[in-house]
Structure formats: structure tokens, C-alpha cells
Amino acid sequence: MNDHASHNEAAERRTDLAHRALLQHSERIRTMVECSHDAVVTIGEDGLIESWNGRAETLFGWSAAEAIGVPLSELIIPPAFRAAHDQGLARFLKTHTGQVINRTLEVMALNKVGQEVPVELSIWPFRSGERYVFGSFIRDVSARHRAEAQLRRQAEQSIRHRDSLLELSRLPKMHFAQTLDHILAIDARTLEASRVSFWRFLPDQRSIVCERLYRADPAASGDTTGEVLSERDFPDYFSAMASARPVVADDACAHPDTRAFASAYLRPNNVVSMLDTGVWFQGRITGVLCHEMLGCGRAWTLDEVDYANAVASMISLSLEASSRAQAEQETLRSLAREKELSEVRARFVSIASHEFRTPLSAIKSSVELLKDYGDRLEVAEKAEILGTIDAYVTRMTGMLDQVLQLGRADAGRVEFNPASLDLPALCRKVMDEVSAPNTGRHCMVLQANGDLRDVSLDARLLHTMLSNLLSNAVKYSPEGGQVTVSLARTNTGVTVSVADEGIGIPVADQLRLFESFFRARNVGQITGTGLGLAIVKRAVDLHGGSISLASGQERGTMFVLALPA
Amino acid sequence: MSHRILVVEDDAAIMANTLRVLRLEGFEADSACDGLEALQRIELQKPDLILCDIRMPRMTGDELLDHLRARPDLAQIPLIFATASAEPSGRSERILRGAVDYLVKPYDFKVMLGAVRKLLVGLPGGTRDGV
Numbered sequence: 001m002n003d004h005a006s007h008n009e010a011a012e013r014r015t016d017l018a019h020r021a022l023l024q025h026s027e028r029i030r031t032m033v034e035c036s037h038d039a040v041v042t043i044g045e046d047g048l049i050e051s052w053n054g055r056a057e058t059l060f061g062w063s064a065a066e067a068i069g070v071p072l073s074e075l076i077i078p079p080a081f082r083a084a085h086d087q088g089l090a091r092f093l094k095t096h097t098g099q100v101i102n103r104t105l106e107v108m109a110l111n112k113v114g115q116e117v118p119v120e121l122s123i124w125p126f127r128s129g130e131r132y133v134f135g136s137f138i139r140d141v142s143a144r145h146r147a148e149a150q151l152r153r154q155a156e157q158s159i160r161h162r163d164s165l166l167e168l169s170r171l172p173k174m175h176f177a178q179t180l181d182h183i184l185a186i187d188a189r190t191l192e193a194s195r196v197s198f199w200r201f202l203p204d205q206r207s208i209v210c211e212r213l214y215r216a217d218p219a220a221s222g223d224t225t226g227e228v229l230s231e232r233d234f235p236d237y238f239s240a241m242a243s244a245r246p247v248v249a250d251d252a253c254a255h256p257d258t259r260a261f262a263s264a265y266l267r268p269n270n271v272v273s274m275l276d277t278g279v280w281f282q283g284r285i286t287g288v289l290c291h292e293m294l295g296c297g298r299a300w301t302l303d304e305v306d307y308a309n310a311v312a313s314m315i316s317l318s319l320e321a322s323s324r325a326q327a328e329q330e331t332l333r334s335l336a337r338e339k340e341l342s343e344v345r346a347r348f349v350s351i352a353s354h355e356f357r358t359p360l361s362a363i364k365s366s367v368e369l370l371k372d373y374g375d376r377l378e379v380a381e382k383a384e385i386l387g388t389i390d391a392y393v394t395r396m397t398g399m400l401d402q403v404l405q406l407g408r409a410d411a412g413r414v415e416f417n418p419a420s421l422d423l424p425a426l427c428r429k430v431m432d433e434v435s436a437p438n439t440g441r442h443c444m445v446l447q448a449n450g451d452l453r454d455v456s457l458d459a460r461l462l463h464t465m466l467s468n469l470l471s472n473a474v475k476y477s478p479e480g481g482q483v484t485v486s487l488a489r490t491n492t493g494v495t496v497s498v499a500d501e502g503i504g505i506p507v508a509d510q511l512r513l514f515e516s517f518f519r520a521r522n523v524g525q526i527t528g529t530g531l532g533l534a535i536v537k538r539a540v541d542l543h544g545g546s547i548s549l550a551s552g553q554e555r556g557t558m559f560v561l562a563l564p565a
Numbered sequence: 566m567s568h569r570i571l572v573v574e575d576d577a578a579i580m581a582n583t584l585r586v587l588r589l590e591g592f593e594a595d596s597a598c599d600g601l602e603a604l605q606r607i608e609l610q611k612p613d614l615i616l617c618d619i620r621m622p623r624m625t626g627d628e629l630l631d632h633l634r635a636r637p638d639l640a641q642i643p644l645i646f647a648t649a650s651a652e653p654s655g656r657s658e659r660i661l662r663g664a665v666d667y668l669v670k671p672y673d674f675k676v677m678l679g680a681v682r683k684l685l686v687g688l689p690g691g692t693r694d695g696v
Contacts, residue, residue, distance in 0.1 A: 384581075
């Protein structure tokens with residue numbers, strides 16, 4: 001019996017030990033479940049919640065007391081998925097298989113305040129006695145989702161920035177203003193900024209002026225084009241720009257670099273956030289690329305600051321390309337000008353040499369006659385030939401003087417010194433000089449309208465103009481003809497007209513009349529160099545005036561000078 | 566009978582001197598102050614040779630030459646240009662158009678007379694004076 005009793009005792013002790021071990025084990029499992037970082041929830045075949053751990057309470061907001069006994073689908077499954085859940089449960093109970101069993105999947109769950117929360121869910125069914133129990137681990141993955149979304153957004157932004165920079169780099173950059181408009185528009189679209197503007201430093205480097213502005217919504221924002229901001233008023237901002245430091249002001253009214261703008265610029269324009277970067281060209285800051293958010297603020301990201309810097313570099317490139325294109329065009333223009341000048345010079349030399357050969361030929365033939373045939377010539381003939389030599393030497397000397405005058409004028413070596421002068425008196429003096437060698441052969445008349453005794457003109461140039469026009473009038477009109485000089489005041493200066501009753505100038509020749517060595521076709525035997533009017537034209541040009549004529553063959557000629565005075 | 570030369574020239578002094586030399590050398594010399602007057606004179610009396618300036622009012626030497634070459638009865642009259650134009654291409658251009666010689670002013674009378682005589686050798690009508 002002892003044996004038997006001790007046997008029983010031992011059996012009881014073993015049962016007790018086993019029972020305690022079981023209890024301990026169950027307690028450990030319960031603690032593990034309770035302390036789990038995942039929500040652990042079990043439901044029965046009827047879909048009612050049977051267990052609800054602490055994490056389930058914090059994740060969904062319902063306490064275990066509130067949750068247990070309630071259909072799971074009503075408590076945490078969003079309405080759209082409830083039917084599917086119920087069908088899945090029924091199918092499992094019938095077929096013992098299911099699509100969601102023994103897998104981890106991501107679904108949306110509903111918390112107590114009605115928000116949908118992304119969760120990772122795994123379900124395992126197990127038998128408990130005669131029935132199935134479904135256990136599930138539910139993990140809140142909303143933080144991971146947020147991080148993933150953030151990463152995705154960053155990736156998308158990087159791609160958008162990269163595409164935008166590619167587009168900017170492909171822009172033709174010859175015409176700065178056009179390129180800039182494109183750059184600002186693309187920039188504003190990419191950064192979703194309310195306004196993007198380019199401000200250029202004025203030559204003193206102490207102020208910037210808004211040169212170009214892009215507005216996402218022109219109706220909702222003011223136009224700051226032409227506005228000027230000075231270093232004197234905003235030293236912090238200018239020193240940031242000078243040190244090549246971008247100004248990243250999420251709250252521009254509070255940011256140390258931009259708060260000085262608050263009352264004069266930010267508030268009136270409703271600017272909340274700014275992102276400004278300097279535009280550098282040839283080693284110095286030449287402008288500022290300015291991004292502004294109107295109405296609502298913006299937390300600029302590092303990527304966005306990098307992008308803004310890259311856009312500023314694009315503007316620098318465009319400045320460089322356009323300045324190079326401009327320099328090339330200027331070189332081409334000056335080459336063309338040089339070519340034209342050298343053609344004019346070549347033409348002049350060719351015509352001049354032709355014009356000099358004629359008097360030289362007369363002189364040479366005269367000399368040859370006297371030398372080789374002198375013994376066979378009459379005394380009177382010899383005298384006539386000597387007279388020819390004399391006359392042609394005088395003519396050549398006059399031509400040389402005129403060529404030199406033209407050359408000086410063309411080289412810009414004729415000075416223009418306007419001074420107060422008595423215009424009628426000067427005209428009378430020149431008229432006397434011109435008529436002296438032709439005493440009494442023409443009737444010279446001077447008409448003056450208004451007070452012209454104090455006008456500001458260059459006396460020497462005026463003398464040149466009048467003596468050329470008057471000697472032409474005398475030379476190309478018959479003896480006894482009248483030459484009329486009329487003077488008048490105008491709003492801007494004076495007009496001087498010289499009219500004759502001479503042979504006139506054919507209309508076809510009037511266009512080329514002021515070219516060197518050009519003479520009208522009807523001059524006949526009247527000598528001349530074709531340089532006088534070219535000289536007059538240059539003197540008029542130096543005055544900033546104009547010369548016009550009214551004439552027709554055999555109908556007299558009138559030249560009109562309009563001179564600012 | 567001596568050869569008849571028509572001098573076409575718009576500069577009065579050059580004309581006077583050329584006429585003097587030609588007459589002193591035994592030629593008959595007539596004058597015309599431009600191409601148009603020359604044409605009128607040629608219609609009245611055909612010269613044996615024409616000594617002609619190029620740049621003249623009303624009708625240039627080039628135009629006169631074209632007129633003459635277009636007229637079968639006048640096309641054979643030899644024409645020597647005497648011009649102040651010193652363009653390098655001037656000479657070959659005028660020879661191609663039918664001028665027989667091209668003198669650039671100022672020229673020696675000896676050169677002019679040499680050219681004239683060379684052309685008149687063998688032509689009927691020459692008498693003395695080396696022709």
C-alpha cells in the first residue's frame with residue numbers, strides 16, 4: 001500500500017507539476033501576446049472577437065472590454081471590404097482553404113475615430129476543440145507608408161528637376177530676354193512657385209532692378225517689374241548674395257536675410273516664402289533669381305535649393321551665350337562697315353585719279369607743244385598755251401584743296417564749333433566775295449525773315465556752305481540772272497535757301513548730286529570738280545542739319561539748308 | 566590730200582592742243598565736243614580715223630563706238646580711245662568692243678602720233694608726213 005500510496009502521491013505531484021507548468025506556459029504566452037508590438041486578435045467561427053491584446057487597444061482605440069464579443073468586420077474592417085471578409089470566412093469554414101490564410105498581406109483597417117490605417121496582416125486558423133479559431137497579427141505600417149511616400153515624392157521631384165534642367169539646357173540661348181522668359185516659366189512650373197523673377201544688379205553693384213517676372217497667376221499677384229531694391233535698405237540680403245549664399249526663407253518676414261523686406265515689399269506683395277540664388281557672370285554677381293510663394297508658406301527642400309542653383313547657372317550660361325552672340329554680331333557689323341568704307345575709299349581714289357588725269361593731260365600736252373613745236377607757233381598761240389598751263393594748275397590746286405577738305409571731314413577731323421553769329425551779315429560778306437570776280441554779271445538779293453542776328457552756328461562751316469552754293473548759282477546761271485538768298489527762323493533753328501535762274505539739275509541726277517566727283521549731265525563746258533556739294537553736305541551733317549533741293553532742267557535750282565541753331 | 570582725223574573730246578584745252586599737234590604734223594583735224602556731235606560730223610564727212618575720249622556729256626565714247634559698229638557704212642572707221650580712266654581692265658574691254666587702240670591720259674604726243682600713223686599706213690589718201 002505504501003508503494004501504492006506513494007505511487008499516487010507521485011502521480012498527483014507530477015500532475016500538479018504538469019498543471020503548474022501548463023499554467024506557467026499559458027501565462028508566458030499570455031504575457032508575450034500582451035506585450036507584442038503587433039496587435040493580436042482572435043475571432044471565432046461566428047466572426048466575433050474573442051481576444052484583443054494591449055497593442056490592439058492602442059492601434060484601434062477600442063479597449064478589450066469594448067471589442068470582445070463584437071463582430072470583427074464591423075469594428076475594424078472598412079465598410080468596402082466587409083462583405084469580402086464575411087464571404088472569405090464562410091468559404092474557409094466550408095472548404096478549409098482561403099486566399100488570405102497563412103500569408104502576410106497589406107490592408108486598410110479602421111480605427112475608433114474612423115480613420116483608415118494601413119496594416120500588415122497575417123491570419124492563421126487553428127482548431128480549438130470542435131471548432132476553428134482564427135488568430136491574427138496586425139502591424140501598423142502607416143509610418144513605413146509615410147516614409148515610402150516621402151521617398152517616392154523625392155524620387156519624383158528629382159526626376160522632375162532633372163527633366164526641367166534638361167529642358168532648360170536645350171533652350172537656345174542667343175537672345176537673353178527670350179531665353180530668360182522661358183527659363184522663368186519652366187522654373188516656376190517645376191517648383192510650383194507663385195512668382196519667379198530675375199533681378200539685375202545696376203552698374204554700381206549696390207541695387208538690383210526687377211528685369212523680368214513670371215507670375216503663375218497674373219490676376220492674383222502684383223507686377224514688380226522695374227522695382228529697385230538697394231543695398232542701403234537691405235544690407236543683410238545683399239551680403240548674403242555677395243557671399244554666394246542662397247537665401248532660403250520659409251518664413252520671409254522672420255528670416256534674418258529677408259525680414260528687412262517685410263513692410264516695404266513682402267507684406268504689400270503678400271509674399272510668405274522666398275528662395276533666392278545669385279546669378280554669376282564672368283566672376284561677379286550680376287543678378288538674382290528670386291522664387292516667391294504668395295499667400296501660403298513653403299518649406300523649401302534641399303533638392304529645391306539645389307534645383308534653384310542649377311537654374312541660376314542656366315541663366316549665367318544664357319548671359320554668356322547672348323553676350324558672345326552680340327559680340328559676334330558687332331564684329332560682323334564693324335567688318336561690314338569697314339568693308340563699305342574701304343569700297344568708298346577705293347571708288348574715291350579711282351575717280352580722283354581719273355579727275356586729276358584730265359588737267360594733267362592738258363598741262364602735259366601744252367608743255368610738249370611748247371617744247372617740240374615752239375619754233376613753229378605764233379607768239380599769241382604760245383601765250384594762250386601758257387595760259388592753259390596756268391589755268392589747269394590753278395584748277396588742280398583747287399581740286400586738291402577740296403579733296404583734302406573732304407578727307408578731313410571723312411576722317412572726322414573737322415571741328416564743329418557753334419558760336420553766336422550774325423547770320424545776315426555773314427551772308428552779305430560771302431555774297432560780296434563770290435560776286436567780286438563777276439562784278440555786275442548777276443543780281444544778288446538777300447531776304448531775311450525774323451531776327452537772325454544772334455544764332456548759334458559754326459561760322460567757318462557756314463562760310464564753306466554758302467560760298468559753294470553761291471558760286472554754283474553764279475556758275476550755272478546766265479549773266480544778268482538773279483540769285484536769291486533767303487533766311488528764316490524756324491522752331492528748331494534756321495533755314496538758308498539759295499535760288500538761281502540757271503540751267504537746273506535733271507531729276508535723274510539729283511539723287512547722286514552729293515557724291516564726290518559727281519556732276520550733272522547738263523554741265524556742258526562749265527568747269528567744275530564735282531566736289532563742292534559733297535563738301536556742303538558734310539558741313540550740313542556736322543551741324544546735324546539737312547539739305548534739300550528743288551530743281552528741273554532749265555528751270556533754275558533752289559537749295560534749302562535746315563540747320564538746328 | 567592728207568588723212569582726216571576726227572578728235573572727240575570735251576575738255577577745251579586738250580582739244581585745242583591735240584588739234585594743233587595733228588595739224589602741225591600735216592593731218593586734217595576736225596573736232597567734236599561729245600559723241601553726239603561726233604556722229605553728226607561723221608554723217609557729213611567720213612574721217613579716216615577717230616581719236617576719242619570716253620567720259621563725255623550727252624554721249625560717251627563707248628556709246629559712239631557702239632553706234633559706229635552697228636552701221637555697216639561706218640563700222641570700218643578705226644577708233645582710238647584716249648581716256649583719263651586708268652582701270653586695268655579698261656584697255657582689253659575696249660579692244661574687245663572694237664577699238665583699235667587705247668591711250669591713257671596724260672600721254673606723250675609721240676605715242677599718240679605713232680599709234681595714228683601705224684593705222685593710217687597703207688590707207689588710200691596718205692601723202693606726206695610719214696604716212
